[in-house]
Amino acid sequence: MEQQISVEGVNIIQDYGSISSATTDFGNLVTGKTLGIIQPRSIEELSLAIQFAKDNHLRLKARGKGYTQSGQSVAQDGFTLDLTQINHICEVDTESQTITSEAGTKWQDIVATTVTHGMLPCVLPLNLEQTVGGLLSTGGIGSTSKTYGPVVANVVDLNIITGNGEYIQCSRTQNRELYNAVLGGLGRCGIIVSTTLALRTIKKYIRTFHLLYDSLDAWMNDQVLLGKSNQIDHLEGFCWTSAKGIRNTISGKRFFAHWLYGLQVGVEYNSTAPYPSDVLKDLNYWQLVHTEDEETVNHVFRYQPRFEMMRASGAWNQTHPWIECFISAKALAEILPEILDMLPLSLGDGHKAIMVASENLPDLFMMPPEDNILCFAILPMAVATGDTKSLDVLEEVNQVLLDAGGKRYLSGWLGRLDFNWQQHYSKHYDTWETMKQKYDPDHILS
Incomplete structure (x- = not known):
């Protein structure tokens, strides 16, 4: 049964069931200790909550749905400030x-x-x-x-x-x-x-061309080209495994994979769908494997089946050490083969690379100063609890990305050691x- 205490107009939920839901986040890698959940239902109640914390020398951890992966929304000896009810x-x-x-x-x-x-x-x-x-x-x-x-x-x-x-x-x-x-x-x-x-x-509809590449350089060059194109509206890149096997290494036999690369190129339209010959004419892809037409409003929900599958399979409740990093196309092309070779095949494929325009950024939102920036993301469905070997490799991958000039996207898993904020913000x-x-x-x- 929900237990609530009202202090100076602030509702504090302290029953075990509610508190336990806020002791970790989507990452399931960091466990916190929340003293209670403050759930304001209006801006006025939010102001009272902050004043209450200030008067009593308490700490608050703001939380929405808790989709961070490194404890960014998890309270440690403080109160969870649940903002989901302020939703007008x-x-x-x-x-x-x-x-x-x-x-x-x-x-x-x-x-x-x-x-x-x-x-x-x-x-x-x-x-x-x-x-x-x-x-x-x-x-x-x-x-x-x-x-x-x-x-x-x-x-x-x-x-x-x-x-x-x-x-x-x-x-x-x-x-x-x-x-x-x-x-x-x-x-x-x-x-x-x-x-x-x-x-x-x-526009009402979107046509998405699914392209397959057998060349890393062609894939990267086409992303840069399409990133500057006004002809297309949507662009996502992927890394996929194809042939797999076992090979001898210095440390013994090891699984390996041959990697292919994909692009999803989307163009919105109202009545006449764009022809592949118009949109794809300057690209160097290997195969056009699929063309999809759907309403634009349905397209924005295209990842919902993945989340539903994660819930149905139990993967949602396992750990998610996701790594997302902003890095230049040039730097990523140089280190991506090394990264893909490092990653255990148990983490799956579908690693993403999305071009990101770097104009009009808030001053403290960190990206590399180079041109042609991508957000490279490693987003495994799940990692088994206690799989320390995968975490070891992901920490090594994180360091490879940072050494190449990357800047981490801060919602993801930031590693088991203290994150280097000074390195991240640099001159800022x-x-x-x-x-x-x-x-x-x-x-x-x-």
């Missing part, structure tokens, strides 16, 4: 092509609201079950990122409650330093209360520290 959606502004929403709203509800006006957010994550605020605190990557960048590059404004308890509206032109500190900031300086997101006009590290001291000097927000 305002009307779509068709003139400015924006939508305003509270932070606990799920992306699938944003889609349902905007699509009735023939629009969608400029970028959508692959998992639409996430909350708006949770995603904005990490970044957000999708198949339209090659044009629009990460989700955080498409935020018009934000309403924030800081660790000081101040309610502040910010944008690129108003209180910009807080805007930059909060987007991709893991809830470290302030809690996103609501936001206005830029929308794009969509002092600003990162200063923002924390300015907006949350008592370290209320962990």
